[in-house]
Amino acid sequence: MLGGGQLGRMMSMAAARLGYKTHIYCPEKNNPAEQVSYRATHADYDDIPALEKFAGEVDVVTYEFENIPVSTVEAITKTTPVYPNSKVLEVSQDRLTEKNFLNDLGIVTAPYEGVSSLAQAVDVLNDISYPAVLKTRRFGYDGKGQAIVKNGDDLIAAWQKLSSDKVIVEGFIDFDIEISVLAIRGQDGEIKCFAPVENQHKNHILDLSIAPARIDDEIRDEAIKQATKIIKEIDYVGVLTVEFFVSKNDPMLRVNEIAPRVHNSGHWTIEACLSSQFEQHIRAICGLPLGDVSFKGEARMTNLIGEDILKMPTLLNDPAANVHHYGKYEVRAGRKMGHVTWLYPDKI
């Protein structure tokens, strides 16, 4: 496993249930994943000898976040299979490449254009028109590296703040609901999708997931159809997350972004589905048949961000609350410290 965060932690536990031993590779000591894993290597992602040694000790490699250098994956692939493949990393690490890839597949996104100068951004905004969103093409997450611009003043301020010449301008989508589909593809090409989940954000960080999403059946089916198309086209193995915007006033379902990994918006599957997103990912990358995506019950998941984790004593008194603490040593504002899932088996 490349990466040692909470996604790695939960994947490692899912792997253990199936009898696998997980070896964590990441630069950070005291990371959440290795607390529950068989072994750990602390080294940088560009440390080729360390990567080669690691690759020699494991049977299959996966990753828990998408900002792993492609060269890292390529170094490992020489001796050991890596799932998902590096192609999807290349695509998803660059917002412009990703949008091009999706649109080439006939998937609708927000209108967009890559720009490298303020003048070009001004130009592009004549077409896309305000309000719009400026994003750095690489290394953005949880709202970092992006800004909403409503006018020229915003644009100038945003351009200075982002301080990059690799920027994408996207039309602002005034959506009603954001949903995501967690799609899984096995080594044999079998594809399954969890039912779409509805996601609500606070301060650009996922706050609440409602599963299943409160959307019409046609939207549900269309979202699953599009996620299936994407995961198939990219020859993907593992769990792929596709985020969509749903708007009453917009006939099109628009993809916001894809993530080549298990996802915060899929944590509810641990309690609510027969196989969780984590187990599904492990099954896929290990060449096992995919698990069942049926519901045991409706679920709500909320993140415990920063000092939210201090609510844990209260939450532990709530019989329907499944509390997950990520074992992080330090509470920091904005840091994902854990999550809670409420399961309602009586609402199946």
Next chain:
Amino acid sequence: MLGGGQLGRMMSMAAARLGYKTHIYCPEKNNPAEQVSYRATHADYDDIPALEKFAGEVDVVTYEFENIPVSTVEAITKTTPVYPNSKVLEVSQDRLTEKNFLNDLGIVTAPYEGVSSLAQAVDVLNDISYPAVLKTRRFGYDGKGQAIVKNGDDLIAAWQKLSSDKVIVEGFIDFDIEISVLAIRGQDGEIKCFAPVENQHKNHILDLSIAPARIDDEIRDEAIKQATKIIKEIDYVGVLTVEFFVSKNDPMLRVNEIAPRVHNSGHWTIEACLSSQFEQHIRAICGLPLGDVSFKGEARMTNLIGEDILKMPTLLNDPAANVHHYGKYEVRAGRKMGHVTWLYPDKI
């Protein structure tokens, strides 16, 4: 955690979900528990310096099997709390002490008598009468250290085989159903019990658990009442397992034995209950409120013994099967390699 088997493994994973880091202490390397744990110490249970060092590095200690020497627990208790307490170990390590303890509480067991010679056994069998069961008082599990005797010839053969002068003679209970109750007691004295589960054995090893047990409500209530009495009287903290015999022709519910730990007959709680036996034990020993024992659905659990584990590829194709592999390196006949739980959420 003293002990590194599958019970320790599953407790360690439950602890991790709540954010705790588990340190495994056991003599065996390559044990199932440390694969998913933060740290491990390999040392003998009578290695006092190693025990003291271990105790100094942890906040609370528990154990996953009852044949830990009482002196081990006492050495740790000098600096660090151990739950459950050593009193229950003393009681449950000796079948005679255990039966005396239970009968002193007014709990009914099989008729029994401790014997130290063949002549005494012959004598006792005049009262208890054939068929009966001879058991060594200490270190028996999964049918080891016991023999059914139907006549004098059996008795002589059993006496030679057991080769011990600390033996208990028990009347043979011709039961219809064996059930167990997993009782939990918190540090504050709060007590909860999972609904009784029905256990079927093969070759003296648990083969199938059916939850809830197919018994009358009065028997269910009486079993829970007795388990509650036992766990309270012994000032216990954690999960205590109480096994009962249920016979149509016997008005009494009889306790077979108690185990001061989570139990093979409680594995179904992982999928079928809001809090599993493992989470409940961790909550109790860490001073947290107990979790909810309600059912999400009916369940059946079967052990994967020895080469049963080779059925795993088939089981992974069964959408309702939750497969647990314990990560043991070697398949051996009679060895518990994993288990499977089938959950039926439509039968709540």
